[in-house]
Ligand SMILES: [Zn+2]
């Protein structure tokens with residue numbers, strides 16, 4: 001059996017030769033699938049910007065269905081839906097701007113610890129817990145290097 005080419009957009013495979021591939025990639029169905037794929041996968045920001053440009057699709061609003069689907073020149077999103085998307089984007093922005101980097105967070109922690117240590121008149125020891133070798137490794141505070149090289153796998 002010859003090699004087969006699997007088209008991710010169309011979710012189907014065919015014999016992989018130049019003629020079939022060319023025919024498939026220039027086919028109406030493939031082009032439409034590809035366009036729909038991008039339409040479904042564009043990020044929320046792009047979606048909002050693009051849909052805001054369009055007028056409401058009356059057919060979709062009043063008949064609940066529109067034969068043009070994602071190819072429709074009018075938007076199938078209601079004002080409420082777009083507004084809720086905008087809210088999500090705003091919340092994401094706020095969360096991102098609030099979240100300090102690991103480095104900032106560690107610096108802050110170190111400063112707080114230094115302040116606490118100064119109050120107690122103990123020499124400042126930035127990462128006291130990480131150096132507490134009497135603790136088992138899993139209970140020691142991770143170092144900056146460990147934190148930065150940490151790649152989370154899956155939960156559970
Ligand atoms: Zn295809």
Ligand SMILES: [Zn+2]
Pocket residue numbers: 057059060066067068069072073074075076
């Ligand atoms: Zn429509």
